[in-house]
Amino acid sequence: MSPKSARDAWRHLQVGMTRDEVRMLLGEPAGTRPARATSAEADVWIYRHEERVLRQKATDLETxxxxDPISGVMGSIQEPVYSQETTTFVHALYVHWDGDALESWRTDASQSRFYAR
Structure with a gap:
């Protein structure tokens, strides 16, 4: 499932869905952890999707x-130096369970950039 279609599927979550219904909608979670709750059956499923965008960006100038072919005069010009910029977008979904019923969920998003010459 592509990151965009996965995030679109997140919009179909409903309180009270069963674990099997959520698995059919979103697939297997990337991870699980115990929830901070009083119920021994409370846990959290974690779904993560990453998107990477690559582009060339001027990051410096080089002299x-x-x-000059006509006058013979020495000169200099400034030329841009390009680096590859990688932007990574991370979208996370945290599905909170109480037993077999979907109790709540929340999403989180972050981005980071990396430059390579």
Missing amino acids: IPFV
């Missing part, structure tokens, strides 16, 4: 010497 390039040149000789």
